[in-house]
Amino acid sequence: MSVPDVKIFPHATGEAAKTVEKHQDPQDLVFYSGWFCPYVQRTWVALEERGIPYQYAEVNPYKKEKHFLEINPKGLVPAIEYKGQALYESLLLCEFLEDAYPNHKPNLLPADPVERTYARIWIDFITKNIVPNFMRLVQAQTADKQAAAREDFTKALRTYAEKVKGPYFLGEEFSLVDVAIAPWIVREWIIQENRGYDRAAVGEAWKTYADTVAQRDSIRRTESEKQHFTDIYGRYLRDEAQSEAAKAIREGRPIP
Ligand SMILES: N[C@@H](CCC(=O)N[C@@H](CS)C(=O)NCC(=O)O)C(=O)O
Incomplete structure (x- = not known):
């Protein structure tokens, strides 16, 4: 896979930076994020909305680093490591959070x-x-x-x-x-x-x-x-x- 040299600002700022700050401690769920990414924001909103404990990890997905490719072979953020198991795709991650944390309200999919x-x-x-x-x-x-x-x-x-x-x-x-x-x-x-x-x-x-x-x-x-x-x-x-x-x-x- 060719790796383009993509310069991006290295971390979240403003309100997002305050949220990152609150999610540094180790948790069962590690959230691999790129602060700038709209797909990331979907999963991030679901985590925040439902008060799910998570550890925030900033990744530059353009670098295709080995550790990150082991988490998501597509090399895209967002991804999640849940108790050592790797998952990815923004909307599927949101659905995973519904399934894995049913008691964290509000649920984002209707019950019916x-x-x-x-x-x-x-x-x-x-x-x-x-x-x-x-x-x-x-x-x-x-x-x-x-x-x-x-x-x-x-x-x-x-x-x-x-x-x-x-x-x-x-x-x-x-x-x-x-x-x-x-x-x-x-x-x-x-x-x-x-x-x-x-x-x-x-x-x-x-x-x-x-x-x-x-x-x-x-x-x-x-x-x-x-x-x-x-x-x-x-x-x-x-x-x-x-x-x-x-x-x-x-x-x-x-x-x-
Ligand atoms: N379908 C994926 C798209 C994720 C995606 O494209 N993420 C971008 C950042 S916004 C990425 O990681 N790009 C790295 C690349 O294209 O090499 C999802 O919904 O999670």
Whole structure:
């Protein structure tokens, strides 16, 4: 595997740094994180939201260090080591936390099987429509490609927003659907500042929902300061990023 030389700011800042500070002690669960990563933020929010004890470990996934590849052979964050066993994939980790810590409230998946599957249907929609179109928009270099990606992204958000019961996706309870989309809500400023995207222009339902999710405590507690994202997102905005996800978007493949 080739290892690109990727400079990233080495640690969390702001509210996220305070959270990291509180999670240094050894625990059964080690959370391998990259402070900047939206997929990481999903699992991190689930841990925080449910008060699960964990030890935070910062990793630069671009370095593909041997120890980390033993934890996740894909070399991607987030990953978890639970009592010595390695697990990875952000949404699967969130589901693992539901299964392994059923008594840590609130549960993020509904108990009812129909509701549970309904939640997963919309999580799948986020994975297949919202996240890839966000990345396409960030990486698009010409005005035409940006307009097309902006249109597809906005359309996907409108489809999603129509189903929001409010204040959260499933209604009163914050759920894994909100967790799955939240990291891209708090990163909308990137396309707002660089790609002519406007949250309000998507529609009132989206704006109200996105504003509500962004205010959630667990989301705020896992957020680093905006200025430290500049290096990372600069590479995506110039379409120079060599991450597995960036390459997949460039080549029109699904994100790994
Ligand atoms: N599908 C994975 C995606 C994880 C992912 O792409 N993480 C990025 C950081 S945001 C990473 O580790 N990239 C390293 C690389 O691409 O080499 C998940 O949901 O956990």
